[in-house]
Amino acid sequence: MKRFSAIVSCLFLLSIFAPQAFAQNVLKLGIPLPLTGTNAKFGEIEKKSYEIALGEINAKGGIKGKKVVLEFEDSQGKPEVSRSIVERLIDVKKQPVVFGEYSSSCSKAVAAVAEERKIPYMVVTGATDDITQQNYKYVFRMNPTNAYYATGLMSFLKEVVKPKTIAILYESSDFGTSGAEDMVKQAAKVGIKVLVKEQYEKGAVDFKPILSKVKAAKPDVIYMVSYVMDAALLMRQIKELRIDANLYAGGAAGFAIPEFIQNAKEASELVMTATLWSQQIAYPGSREYAEKYKKMYKDYPSYHGAEAYSALYIIKDVLERAKSWKPDDIRAAFKATNMMTAFGPIKFEDKEGYTNQNFMETLVMQVIKGKHETIWPQKYASAKYVYPIPKWRERK
Amino acid sequence: MKKFLPLIVFALLCIVPFFGLSTYVMHILILVLIWSVIGMGWNILGGYTGQVSFGHAAFFGMGAYAAGLLYQHLGISAWWGLPVCVLILTALSLIVGYICLRLRGAYFALATLALGEICRVAAENLVDFTKGNMGIMLRERTWVDKTWYFYIILLIAAGTYILIKMVMESKLGYYFVAIREDQDAAESLGINTTFYKTISLCISGVLTGIAGAYYMNYMGYIDPSTVFPLSEVSIATVVVVMVGGAATYWGPIVGAVIMVFLAEEIRSIPFIGAAHQTIFGIILILIIMFLPNGIVGDFRKLIKPLSRAKRECHHEFN
Numbered sequence: 001m002k003r004f005s006a007i008v009s010c011l012f013l014l015s016i017f018a019p020q021a022f023a024q025n026v027l028k029l030g031i032p033l034p035l036t037g038t039n040a041k042f043g044e045i046e047k048k049s050y051e052i053a054l055g056e057i058n059a060k061g062g063i064k065g066k067k068v069v070l071e072f073e074d075s076q077g078k079p080e081v082s083r084s085i086v087e088r089l090i091d092v093k094k095q096p097v098v099f100g101e102y103s104s105s106c107s108k109a110v111a112a113v114a115e116e117r118k119i120p121y122m123v124v125t126g127a128t129d130d131i132t133q134q135n136y137k138y139v140f141r142m143n144p145t146n147a148y149y150a151t152g153l154m155s156f157l158k159e160v161v162k163p164k165t166i167a168i169l170y171e172s173s174d175f176g177t178s179g180a181e182d183m184v185k186q187a188a189k190v191g192i193k194v195l196v197k198e199q200y201e202k203g204a205v206d207f208k209p210i211l212s213k214v215k216a217a218k219p220d221v222i223y224m225v226s227y228v229m230d231a232a233l234l235m236r237q238i239k240e241l242r243i244d245a246n247l248y249a250g251g252a253a254g255f256a257i258p259e260f261i262q263n264a265k266e267a268s269e270l271v272m273t274a275t276l277w278s279q280q281i282a283y284p285g286s287r288e289y290a291e292k293y294k295k296m297y298k299d300y301p302s303y304h305g306a307e308a309y310s311a312l313y314i315i316k317d318v319l320e321r322a323k324s325w326k327p328d329d330i331r332a333a334f335k336a337t338n339m340m341t342a343f344g345p346i347k348f349e350d351k352e353g354y355t356n357q358n359f360m361e362t363l364v365m366q367v368i369k370g371k372h373e374t375i376w377p378q379k380y381a382s383a384k385y386v387y388p389i390p391k392w393r394e395r396k
Numbered sequence: 397m398k399k400f401l402p403l404i405v406f407a408l409l410c411i412v413p414f415f416g417l418s419t420y421v422m423h424i425l426i427l428v429l430i431w432s433v434i435g436m437g438w439n440i441l442g443g444y445t446g447q448v449s450f451g452h453a454a455f456f457g458m459g460a461y462a463a464g465l466l467y468q469h470l471g472i473s474a475w476w477g478l479p480v481c482v483l484i485l486t487a488l489s490l491i492v493g494y495i496c497l498r499l500r501g502a503y504f505a506l507a508t509l510a511l512g513e514i515c516r517v518a519a520e521n522l523v524d525f526t527k528g529n530m531g532i533m534l535r536e537r538t539w540v541d542k543t544w545y546f547y548i549i550l551l552i553a554a555g556t557y558i559l560i561k562m563v564m565e566s567k568l569g570y571y572f573v574a575i576r577e578d579q580d581a582a583e584s585l586g587i588n589t590t591f592y593k594t595i596s597l598c599i600s601g602v603l604t605g606i607a608g609a610y611y612m613n614y615m616g617y618i619d620p621s622t623v624f625p626l627s628e629v630s631i632a633t634v635v636v637v638m639v640g641g642a643a644t645y646w647g648p649i650v651g652a653v654i655m656v657f658l659a660e661e662i663r664s665i666p667f668i669g670a671a672h673q674t675i676f677g678i679i680l681i682l683i684i685m686f687l688p689n690g691i692v693g694d695f696r697k698l699i700k701p702l703s704r705a706k707r708e709c710h711h712e713f714n
Contacts (some may be wrong), residue, residue: 036670072671074663079622080427080615084660108533112616114541124584134535171519176617177529199521199528243508 028372029315030093030192031100032085032110034077038203038227041101041259045301046125047072052292055347070312075101076279079109086113086121096325097318099311102304104128104174111139120331124311125304128178129294132357138327140334140348140356142314143247143276146175147182149252152362153274154186156376160387161247163220169197169210169234170225170251176202179251195219197218202230207237215243225251230264239267242392247272253276256293261367270389272366276342277303278374279364286342298357300372303343310341402557407534409550413543422542426614428656429549435636435648436556437603442634443643445596447497451508453629454515455601457677459608460623461519464532470676475611485605486598493594499578503511509630516624531619538613544695552610553649556603561645563599572596584625604633620685639683641690650691654683675682 031050034043062068075082082101089095090113098114098319099122101107107126108389114121115136123131123141127149132141166187168178174387180197187194190346198210211234214222222245224234231254238248248271254260255273279300280288289309293301301309314337319325320334334356338347348356364376366385373383412425434456442448462484463477496507517524528531539545563569571592576584583589612618623629632655640651658679662673687694 036673040670071666074672076673078628079617081616082662084423085421087423088418088664091420094584105531105622108617109615112533115539128530130530130533134533161436173621174531176530177523201517339484351542353506353569 002141011324018218025066027063027328028069028093029097029099030071030073030081030085030089032073032075032089033100034106035072036072040075041103041123041257042075042302043305045257046100046102048297048306049289049293049308050290050302051295052109053309053367055229057312057316068312075106076105077106079105082106083109083113086110090114090117090119091293095119096327097315097330099315100124100308103124103149104131104178109225111136114138118327120327120334122311122314122334124307125349128174129182129354132354137355137357138331140358142311142338142343142346142358144360144362145354145357146178146262147185148359149179149276149362150183150186152364152376153189153248153251154247156272156364156385157221157247157249158190160385161221163192163240163246165193165195165217165219166192166222166223167198167214167217167219167223168225168247169198169200169207169214171195171227172202172228173202174200175253176225182287183225183251192221199228202227204230205233208241210357211243213240215312217240219245221245221247221249221292223249223251224255225253227254227386229254229263231255231260232268235260235264235267239392244391246388248389249273254278255284256365257304258372259298261305261370261372268367269370270367271384272364272375272385275303275363275365276360277306278365278372278382280360280374281344281380283342283344284340289342306343306373308344313341314339314346337351357378398697406550406554406643407656408663415547419542420654422546423591424656426542426546428652429546429553430611430614430637431632431636431652431656432649433553433556433607433650434604435640436560437600437607439598439637439642439644440560440567440603441600442574443637443647444569445572447593447596448501448505448634449504449508449600450626450630451510451512452600452604452633453512453624454508455488455604456608456611456629456633457512457618457623458485458488459605459610459622460612460618461608462530462605463562463609464534464618465526466559467534468527468532468662473538474609474613475538477612478606479606481609482602484509485601489598489601490491490664491595492601493590493597497590497597509626512624512626513631516620516626519624521619526620529619529621529670531617534613534616537616549610549614550589552606552656553589557645557649559599559603564645566594568592568699573583612659629684635680637690638691639680641692641694644690644692647690647692 002312004203031044034040051071055067058067073085074130075085077290086098089098097120101110102124102125107123108131111121111131115138120138125143129145129147168183169175169178182195196214200210231250252274256275261268290300317339318333323329344360346358348358363374363380365377368383375381375385407510438452459481462481463474464595466472466476467474483704521529567597571587575589578587636651637648639654659676661674
């Protein structure tokens with residue numbers, strides 16, 4: 001018994017001192033992500049992508065010669081937990097820069113902490129417009145804001161579909177509400193009439209009451225902003241109810257991930273979605289990343305994955321360019337960023353009321369023969385778009 | 397000794413900011429205190445008066461939104477939410493109590509459950525008034541440093557503790573307990589049960605609402621799914637009190653310590669990923685199975701093996 005306890009205490013001591021022995025050549029970065037809860041699917045895609053980037057970076061010698069170790073912390077999609085995580089990263093672990101989080105509300109919580117503590121924070125996926133409209137000095141955002149998510153789709157509507165009316169369905173979340181509001185604004189600008197604008201409970205099991213309303217209104221375009229399961233269910237019920245519109249369009253997120261096609265099956269055919277990235281796009285490194293991800297996890301990643309993958313490269317770039325790893329030097333390095341990533345060009349600009357915001361073109365994908373194909377803008381297209389789309393009863 | 401315990405704990409907490417703890421630890425302590433206040437608030441209704449509520453998120457969220465909306469629409473400091481929410485929540489409690497407290501047992505629990513959900517759906521849909529799911533964000537919080545936040549919530553928690561102790565040692569407290577033990581018997585003794593249950597609900601609601609208003613000031617951001625959720629606030633409140641011990645002064649505080657600290661500790665064990673929730677769930681189940689009256693309620697049971705060992709030691713010496 002005595003020997004046993006001696007061994008245990010030795011192991012215990014070892015576990016305390018061991019990490020410090022290697023600490024000099026290791027850079028530990030903690031990343032808050034929702035690994036449980038409703039957003040866990042996206043957290044998982046991002047975690048896998050961070051790990052792919054991590055493998056590549058470490059294989060090439062890490063960041064400034066230091067081996068990178070990532071520590072994922074589960075924020076459960078709750079802002080107060082994200083806040084705890086980031087307080088600890090900044091205060092206890094003395095991390096020089098913070099990045100990560102998935103949802104807009106968690107990103108806001110993290111942004112507030114980072115700004116107060118004057119530690120640079122890079123938003124990776126939080127899309128609500130106002131995160132970068134607060135004049136925050138230490139908050140940078142690599143993904144376009146919600147207001148820009150649908151610009152690609154809008155130009156497709158203007159040039160090809162030319163609709164007169166639209167129905168907007170959106171989930172009750174930060175992302176859903178602001179996505180819908182932005183669509184209303186853009187539709188008003190081009191003179192498209194909004195016939196129906198309905199919010200639904202996220203994770204609902206029956207959309208028929210809302211969809212009957214849509215059916216009665218006969219809109220040209222049905223635009224939906226939703227997460228994973230809702231997106232598939234919406235399309236399945238639209239098919240069941242035979243609601244024929246000229247175009248079914250999704251506002252990224254749930255419509256742009258492979259699970260959408262798996263869950264909605266043939267109901268997903270010819271559905272379009274706005275997206276920030278696609279696996280066919282010809283940015284340097286993006287196809288390699290997509291293939292690698294597919295080889296490891298049997299599916300193509302969504303744009304969330306590409307963002308996470310590129311995020312680590314941006315952090316690497318910034319940390320290597322920074323004069324020192326003091327917050328202000330890192331902030332200056334962020335400001336000077338001008339690089340190409342698998343996700344697209346990254347540059348943090350102050351314009352149109354935003355600070356430290358990356359602006360980029362957004363794309364449109366369509367499900368053609370059970371696969372997401374990039375169709376718009378034409379210079380990035382991997383397939384010709386299918387329009388007009390046949391009515392439900394004419395389909396096989 | 398036992399008499400001075402609250403004072404000792406309070407004095408210790410008062411000097412905590414001078415230890416130079418990291419802000420992370422301070423954040424956790426603040427969360428513990430917030431949850432203690434919510435737990436104590438729930439306890440007066442659910443523990444002492446025996447009216448189990450599954451809708452305390454309604455009061456918490458209402459308090460938070462009172463503070464947030466004052467800031468949003470009138471442009472005054474969100475700290476005004478603390479006094480203002482007392483009025484709003486008293487009104488809400490009176491209305492809710494008038495309608496729901498005629499119900500008993502499970503029916504009352506279901507009515508409160510509905511109340512929480514109604515509040516959430518309303519906050520989500522009144523976009524012009526509450527900004528819906530986009531939430532309310534304070535442009536700048538009052539302090540970056542956590543010391544003052546800590547003292548304010550500490551004062552709120554201490555005030556709550558004293559208030560509850562005063563209420564429970566007065567005639568009012570005896571009425572509450574009588575209602576819990578047997579409502580019909582209480583009625584036949586001449587206690588106006590609906591009236592006293594409503595008072596209990598008012599105290600409970602206002603305390604929870606103050607915690608909500610503080611939460612808005614402290615976190616600087618709220619949206620309906622963070623302050624009105626069923627599982628993360630309403631149910632969590634019940635669990636805090638159940639784990640600590642219902643109808644005890646210290647139960648909610650101990651429960652809050654366990655719920656926040658333990659959850660945080662387990663969550664930060666490296667490399668277990670999403671398994672932390674399973675582990676935490678199992679621990680909660682074990683506590684509730686073996687200590688059905690909570691840690692404080694079953695404290696004797698908990699220390700029995702220890703005291704027995706001590707006694708045996710004595711025997712050996714004798």
